[in-house]
Amino acid sequence: MNLGESIWVAWDSIRANMLRSILTTLGIMIGITAVIAVVAVGQGGQKSIMKEMEKFGSNLFQIMVDWRRDELPTGREFTMEDIDIIKANVPEVQYLLPCANSYSNVKGGNKVKTAQVLGTEADYAHLHPLEITAGRFLTNSDCQGRRRVAVIDEEMAQELFPRTSALGKRIMLGNQTLVICGLVKAESSPFSMGIKYVYIPTRVWLDIYPDGNIAYIEGGTRNPEEVKVAMQNSIKILEKRHRSEGLYQGFDMEQQIQAVNKVTGVMTLVIGIIAGFSLLVGGIGVMNIMLVSVTERTREIGLRMALGARRRDILIQFLIEAIVLCLLGGIIGMALGIGGAFLISALAKWPPLVSWTTVLLAFTFSAAIGIIFGILPANQAANLDPIEALRRD
């Protein structure tokens, strides 16, 4: 008997007991639904996190104080001179800038708002995906010349100057007055959580917040391969200049991506184990009903044997029936899972990702369950004695 005929026969007998078949395959269905939905949502989430991270660029690195030393920073770990010297001596470093920040009051247009005030350099625009919507970003001459200028994000601008353009208006930071020279679109990422930003030259920032310090430095290379070398050489220069070995540590995007992957890996493992148990239980259900089916159809098996079916033919027939039953559950589960994934992500507001691998895996997995749990009943059917089987009522 060829495969097409076997599948037809299997489908026929499943259809004859449709309710029973659906109930039997429910375990498989729920298992596959869970796997598909969770994996789709998980992968969608992972992808959107990755996309955010890639926005910052895989050619970026950060150098900060190694907090594992259990010593409070003195505030003198990074200086403006460090930046210039590293830039001059490490050819791999294309951009390098200090990052100083302070969450503080911003006065402007008779209002007081709070924002993250970043002391930074012109290079910032090269390392971060900023969209300038009006005016310009900080320039090198702004920074070198300690000009009292600021770039603010549009949200901030809207809040301080709701009726007019913020460009050219003045804001007060501490006791200093700055002129707004540019507007940028608010940086959006899953981590930004609606914080508003004000960007000013680092030297100006240090004037405004004399107790503040440069928290870390941020750099970029021309291509991702140079990140490690650039980071290591920069740290070497810092250690030499500050005479403190082991004071600094470097981070690059690769490490962060690995950290995310580790988290999602654990999540996938946990879900995999749960789904595995669900599918195991489902498989036992299928095995059980297949054993019932063999008993019910003993006469049919005997007849088929009398008409010329070999043991192999009977084995394959029941095996295919178990596989078709599991695939039925698998396909329904897949549809429900994909639907569920879209539903969940509509609520969670990130796109689900149903990859072909997932679908193929679910398909293969349900078929494998059919084979594993179908083999015992199928073998029992194939080993029936045709005379005994024909005599059975």
Next chain:
Amino acid sequence: MIKMEQINKIYRPHSNPVHALQDVSLHIKTGDFVAIMGPSGSGKSTLMNLMGCLDTPNSGTYWLGGVEVSSLNSDQLATVRNRKIGFVFQNYNLLPRMTALRNVELPMLYAGVEKEERKARALDCIGRVGMLDRIHHRPSELSGGQCQRIAIARALVNNPNIILADEPTGNLDSVTSLEIMNIFQSLHRENTTIVLVTHEADIAAFARRILHFRDGKLIKDELLNPLLTEPSTAKGGEHI
């Protein structure tokens, strides 16, 4: 066609043995129409199982269409059943979910016959039993006699060497039984070899020859209806 020599069949040979067949030898020629009669426990069912290659004897040889089949393995026996034997059962044994046509096609599925030819041959055999107007009916929509006709068509479809019919009229009324026996007789006229098991003398009377069994032994080989078709020879150690 069928040649059995010194066939012995013993059930439970080690504990409480039952000697179901003892030294049975017989010979059935191509085109013959043989009835096997005997009371229950006479060994006629065992003989049918052996003839049908559903079982193997403990000793003796069984030649079917030129092949010694008593020592074949289960797969080889399945192939012999498929190609050389057509079964007709008392309770028809049609698969309830399949149409008459698909039931008749079933033996050809295991013979690996192509789809087109399967249908053509099935229709031909259904025509021979006069059921062409019922091919898309399921067994539950057919009468007992109609079911048995379909079963006969199924038995014919692989052009077997012999038709083995086990009480084919056991579930039918006398009028329908007569119709079924007429079909067997017309098949016999077309030179089909038929072996029929029955305990009813008036059914056995349709055959050309009756083999009587008792206590696992062939006790009488009776030739009737000599005019029906050509002669046959019976070779039996016990026959009279």
